[in-house]
Amino acid sequence: MHDRLERFFAALFRYPLLVLIPVLVAVLLLASQIPRLTLDASAESLVLEGDQALELFREVNNRYGSESFLLVTYAPDAGLYSDAVLGRLARLRDELAALPGVASVTSILDVPLLYSPPVSLSNLDRDIRYLHEQDVDRELAAREFRESPLYRQLLTGKDGGTTALQVNLQRDERYFELLEARDSLRGKQRREGLSGQEGAALKQAEKAFRDYAVAANERQRELVSAVRLILDGYRNHATIFLGGVPMIAADMIAFIENDLLIFGGATVLFIIVLMAVIFRRLRWIVLPLATCLLAAGAMLGFIAWLEWQLTVISSNFVALLLIITLSVSIHLVVRFREYQQETPDASQRELVIRTLVFMAKPCLYTSLTTLVAFASLVVSGIRPVIDFGWMMTIGVLAALLAAFTILPAGLMLLPRIRSESRPRHRPLTHYFARVTDHHGTAVLAVSAALLILGAVGISRLQVENRFIDYFHETTEIYQGMVVIDRELGGTIPLDILLTAPEPTAAYETDSEDPFAGAFGEGTADDPFATTARPQTGYWYSRSGLEELTRVHRFLESLDETGKVLSLASLYEVLKDLSGDDIDDFQLALVRKNLPEDVRRLLIQSYLASEGNETRLNVRVMETSRSLRREALLEKIQGFLVDEMGYPPERVRMTGMLVLYNNMLQSLFGSQIATLGAVFVAITLMFTLLFRSLYLALIAIAPNLLAAATVLGIMGWAGIPLDMMTITIAAITVGIGVDDTIHYIHRFRREFARDRDYRATLYRCHGSIGKAMFYTSVIIIAGFAILTLSNFTPTIYFGLLTGLAMLSALLGALLLLPKLLMLLKPLGK
Numbered sequence: 001m002h003d004r005l006e007r008f009f010a011a012l013f014r015y016p017l018l019v020l021i022p023v024l025v026a027v028l029l030l031a032s033q034i035p036r037l038t039l040d041a042s043a044e045s046l047v048l049e050g051d052q053a054l055e056l057f058r059e060v061n062n063r064y065g066s067e068s069f070l071l072v073t074y075a076p077d078a079g080l081y082s083d084a085v086l087g088r089l090a091r092l093r094d095e096l097a098a099l100p101g102v103a104s105v106t107s108i109l110d111v112p113l114l115y116s117p118p119v120s121l122s123n124l125d126r127d128i129r130y131l132h133e134q135d136v137d138r139e140l141a142a143r144e145f146r147e148s149p150l151y152r153q154l155l156t157g158k159d160g161g162t163t164a165l166q167v168n169l170q171r172d173e174r175y176f177e178l179l180e181a182r183d184s185l186r187g188k189q190r191r192e193g194l195s196g197q198e199g200a201a202l203k204q205a206e207k208a209f210r211d212y213a214v215a216a217n218e219r220q221r222e223l224v225s226a227v228r229l230i231l232d233g234y235r236n237h238a239t240i241f242l243g244g245v246p247m248i249a250a251d252m253i254a255f256i257e258n259d260l261l262i263f264g265g266a267t268v269l270f271i272i273v274l275m276a277v278i279f280r281r282l283r284w285i286v287l288p289l290a291t292c293l294l295a296a297g298a299m300l301g302f303i304a305w306l307e308w309q310l311t312v313i314s315s316n317f318v319a320l321l322l323i324i325t326l327s328v329s330i331h332l333v334v335r336f337r338e339y340q341q342e343t344p345d346a347s348q349r350e351l352v353i354r355t356l357v358f359m360a361k362p363c364l365y366t367s368l369t370t371l372v373a374f375a376s377l378v379v380s381g382i383r384p385v386i387d388f389g390w391m392m393t394i395g396v397l398a399a400l401l402a403a404f405t406i407l408p409a410g411l412m413l414l415p416r417i418r419s420e421s422r423p424r425h426r427p428l429t430h431y432f433a434r435v436t437d438h439h440g441t442a443v444l445a446v447s448a449a450l451l452i453l454g455a456v457g458i459s460r461l462q463v464e465n466r467f468i469d470y471f472h473e474t475t476e477i478y479q480g481m482v483v484i485d486r487e488l489g490g491t492i493p494l495d496i497l498l499t500a501p502e503p504t505a506a507y508e509t510d511s512e513d514p515f516a517g518a519f520g521e522g523t524a525d526d527p528f529a530t531t532a533r534p535q536t537g538y539w540y541s542r543s544g545l546e547e548l549t550r551v552h553r554f555l556e557s558l559d560e561t562g563k564v565l566s567l568a569s570l571y572e573v574l575k576d577l578s579g580d581d582i583d584d585f586q587l588a589l590v591r592k593n594l595p596e597d598v599r600r601l602l603i604q605s606y607l608a609s610e611g612n613e614t615r616l617n618v619r620v621m622e623t624s625r626s627l628r629r630e631a632l633l634e635k636i637q638g639f640l641v642d643e644m645g646y647p648p649e650r651v652r653m654t655g656m657l658v659l660y661n662n663m664l665q666s667l668f669g670s671q672i673a674t675l676g677a678v679f680v681a682i683t684l685m686f687t688l689l690f691r692s693l694y695l696a697l698i699a700i701a702p703n704l705l706a707a708a709t710v711l712g713i714m715g716w717a718g719i720p721l722d723m724m725t726i727t728i729a730a731i732t733v734g735i736g737v738d739d740t741i742h743y744i745h746r747f748r749r750e751f752a753r754d755r756d757y758r759a760t761l762y763r764c765h766g767s768i769g770k771a772m773f774y775t776s777v778i779i780i781a782g783f784a785i786l787t788l789s790n791f792t793p794t795i796y797f798g799l800l801t802g803l804a805m806l807s808a809l810l811g812a813l814l815l816l817p818k819l820l821m822l823l824k825p826l827g828k
Helices: 002-011 014-032 052-064 083-099 121-127 140-147 175-192 196-232 245-277 282-305 314-342 349-380 383-402 404-414 427-436 440-457 475-489 540-556 567-578 584-593 596-604 631-644 656-690 694-715 727-755 755-767 768-788 792-825
Strands: 071-078 101-105 163-169 240-243 492-499 561-566 613-620 651-654
Touching: 002 101, 002 596, 014 121, 014 404, 014 440, 052 175, 052 314, 052 651, 052 656, 071 083, 071 245, 071 475, 083 163, 083 196, 083 613, 101 567, 101 755, 121 567, 121 584, 163 196, 175 596, 196 240, 196 245, 240 245, 240 475, 245 282, 245 314, 245 383, 245 475, 245 694, 245 768, 282 656, 314 349, 314 383, 314 404, 314 727, 314 768, 314 792, 349 383, 349 656, 349 727, 383 404, 383 727, 404 613, 427 440, 427 584, 427 768, 440 694, 440 792, 475 613, 492 540, 492 631, 540 561, 540 567, 540 584, 540 631, 567 584, 567 596, 567 613, 613 768, 631 651, 651 656, 651 727, 656 727, 694 727, 694 792, 727 755, 727 768, 755 792, 768 792
Parallel strands: none
Antiparallel strands: 071 163, 071 240, 101 163, 492 613, 492 651, 561 613
16 A cells, blocks of 8 residues: 555646646636636524424515514604604605615604594594604693504614614515425425426526526625615704615624634734744745645636525635644655654655655544534534535545645655754644653543533533624614614514414405405495404404403513514404494504505515414524523414413524524534534444554544533533534534544554553654644634624634634543553554
């Protein structure tokens, strides 16, 4: 095997330029695709693919006319209902409404006033007033906005000093057509598979949707920028914040771009400085760094060519690829320098070939085990996590290929330098060896304690997190969410759909118009001539509304919820206006007399056209420290089924709260379970590599400890598992096994010299230990820069990646050699 590898590398690098030039050309061709690379931070990238709640979410939005919107909070420096403020508010509303892509703007100027003064039910079509009208009593209107069941904490804050404008965006029908075409084929693929023709159709549908979505996202970003530009003209007279999913998506993309450019550049610069301190020669800085940057450039171009999009998760792909490529490169450099010191008369070509032959096997296996760890992400049901898993899987192979072509070819083209003198002082890794040698029992005791503490910490891990904590307190996203939660009734939408029981003669509905029988042609002269119950549907009846009111009040009583809107809100208003209980005929009369725009706002947004389904819209407090999404949904489900007696099939829930919770729960279950399978797979690979199950089990121990330490610290620190931090487990395993493989591979070679475990320990720490230490220190220090980001997931990524590297290094330099000396797997 050794001879075959030597002949292979000798033949491959006979003419280094013939290797380097095609590689550089291929990299340049791929890198030319980088301008086509796009970022995606839309809500679609944060949900579980194939989730039935996602399909219901889209269906509900279409059925009830719930479109995407931006929310502007406006706290004027003068009285909200003064002429000057209302005039500015009207101008702001009109400017926003004139923007391309805006369907309408809803504000306190545009909603019907039912209490200012109270409107007679029989005169709803004539007496409804609006705040923009000159003769409206503004004191009554202010009181209505503070106290009305419809409007309190919806359009104005509790103190009446803050108002909101809802900027409703036009529904992009083409977007949803392409989405439906893609998802229907994906659904069939999951259920029963696709024919060859259907498979081709799916690829076309995915490309068509992706291309259109990129353009749609760019239009949305431009719209958000245009809205902000308009708002800037009004900030002198008010405190204004912008919120809403489109704005969050636009800002998250900006954060990602900022981190890629600023922190990516700063990290590379910091790595350069550290490598200069460690190696002190230009070639040992330029060659590894060039290898890393070329590998990263090629992979980014490859991703763009495949039309994959970078998301919040995969935005860290470049940083991780730099880690992996740099690790392989430094191991090659350190081994080359060792050979150079051992054989000062050898030619540059001989030294390079010997280095490649010696490092080929451990580097190949470290790449394969790292690949397995990242491939575990592919089984998640979340498209961005799946894509990230594939990116890293391919990227690991690209890193190996780059390190074994660009760096050795570059070395062969450089002139031979004189042998570098050995350092006069002992390397720091020597002191790690002494700790292992003289305090091995303490190392084992500390490791056992860390394992126990890690296991306890893992049991404390949770998937619950607050989306608001992704952002720094100085960002508009954070500040806007706080204002919306505190003043305007909550941030996260939750839709609860209740289906009526099977229809009976008492409340049968007309599928075209649930009110068509109440005032039809046969009763035009006397609407009360019939003795039959009007066909208003189950929920739009007195008994149905009383039932709905009970549900509505329960939802309002929950600590985590803010504003709740449903037909019960209107029912409470109608009872106030009637001065008494309202019967079914009066309900039908109200429905008939309401102006169309008011009917759409107050009824059609909460009642399906056929009348047998109603919608309750709940706003959940994102800033609530007690928010536990899964527990909240279970509590609501339990009340509806156990207390209200609804069969489970009559209750459905959706909305971003449900979608995000489903994603987190699925991710936690699949990835924690998969992590166990990854350790089994890596143990088998260790067995093949070391040809000993006993040695493989010893090798896996430091990696188990590193993973338990990182996950345990997350549990103890209260860092929740989400779609960002869950990848840390794969990163820890992927990085940890590299150090283990390199150390054991070298230990076996050194042990064969004198079969002395203690002497082998010191020799390994003085050779391969230095490469492991250099790699870890450079990466830990480089990734510490990410803690300066405004985007909390990036901060966690930097901290946890550094912690993973430190845990893997200590495990490989302290625990692993102690286990090798204690258990003697290589014989006595």
